Amino acid sequence: MTFSVTDIGAVLPEILIAVYACAILLIEPFLPKDRREILAYFGLAALGLAFIATWQLLWADLTVLNGMFVLDPFGNFFKLLLYVAAIMTILLSMGYLRRERIDLGEYYAFILLAICGMMIMVSGSDLVTVFLGLELMSITFYILVGFKRFEEKSLEASAKYFILGSFSSGILLFGISLLYGLSGTTNLEAVALHLRGADPGNPAWVLAVILLVAGFGFKIAAVPFHMWAPDVYEGAPTPVTAFLSVGSKAASFAVFLRVFMEALGGIHADWRFLLILLSVITIVMGSVVALVQTNIKRMLAYSGIAHSGYALIGLLVGDRLGIFSLMLYMPIYAVMTLGAFGVVTLLRRGGVEGDAIDDFAGLAKKNRLAALAMLIFMFSLAGIPPTAGFIAKFYIFMAAVNVHLTWLAVLGVIFTAVSAYFYLKVVMVMYMKEPDEEVHLAAPPAVVMVLAVAAVAVLLLGIYPGPFLDYAQNAALKIR
């Protein structure tokens, strides 16, 4: 057991977030009820400091804490994405929680703990660390999903997520234990080293890979492990849905990539077929089922499922370009999805639930800028240039064509066209249908800020992606 100052420096962002989360829990009971919003700023401060800390360590590449934890540009890339997602989530939450009368200070502590779990996940270089982070994230999400505790739907979503989530964690753990049994180690590099001499046709290896795919597949909501997503997305408070669909998915993809590239990269040819199958049914199911949704949150859930399918292509290709395209896909998916959910939070007022697609009727007249932002997000989700969604899909399909999976790219393009129907339907409803009542929907400044930043980011990444592409490419180079 060795322990040095470098180790602490490397995990500084995680320590910062965890300390702030504990501080929020300690301060919360002593605050009067109407001053709890202070804790939101506490959370923002923690994320800002962690952002600076990670920024300072951006190109560091070291393994610390006895090989359990790795600080590398790949992990840092995802951490920056997670900070931005969490900051946007907190900004969306403040007004929302007050309106829903669930403005408890613990909410912000849970957001911080969830992001701490995600950070440990993306930096885990040992299956134990990975699982620890995954559980920290999952358990906090079980609570966050049920945060509207007086609403049956929210509680149902929480219970469903809890039962299915712990089941999937069990499956993942079973896969990890099989890997450990076969190689005698949980360290990703050591597993890879062991795999070099092993017979990959061994049924136990196959079973371990299948179980790992099932475990991670649940977290990224890949078909057939997606059944929880629509119900949980619909029931959870909208900012939590946004965070769940963005943060949890990005972190899970990062760890999926790291485990399969670093530990199981040697048998890439063996698991590739499994992921191709998974990717195809995920794209088809997600796009087709989204067509008939009448609830925007369910629609975005199925859209998120379809996007997981596209991102899986980057993972299954598995070369530099594949990894790069997946890394590009995640932040772009994150900003456009967060933005779309941000607009959904605006529609909630008084007696209007605001999550039916029909509630968008005449939004262009109720709030012109929100409608414009939603239009940009929907175009981007559909992958129409000049938005970021186009760039993301372009590189994914290019990676597929590059390794002669042209048919997969063609299938992806076809279902992108299918998905344009339900994205553009929202735009049609906003602009071409008359509003049911003449009201102006006011947007709180925090939400305006989130929408503006997300919309500008989506357009900027679509028109001038150069610097961002360079950054992603350099970070992708550093993964083994």
Add this chain to the structure above:
Amino acid sequence: MPGNFIPVNYLPIVIFIAIALAFGGVTLLLGTLLRPRRIYKAKLTPYESGNIPFSDARAPFPLRYYIIAMIFVIFDIETVFLYPWAVVYDKIGLYGLVEMTLFISVLLVGYIYAWKKGALEWD
């Protein structure tokens, strides 16, 4: 051992499981074969500690029990971790001390939170 996946080391465990299952099964089987069978109605009714049940056992009960149980589990786990830590303390030295201090202080945060929120009050 590449390719060799027959877990020979687990053989004692398999034998142990077999013996445990056989012991339970054989005992029950012998019991049913040997004991006299005289069934009557009163013998077949379910009972609790000799009393005749007067209501359904699945009744709601105060949430407080859950909170107390939860706090108990947390501190129970703490003890579970403290025992092996104390046993190997001389081997892990300062590193172990720092780790355990951190672990306990995180639990302490939870304890203060629960205390302040009134989870320990019983009225």
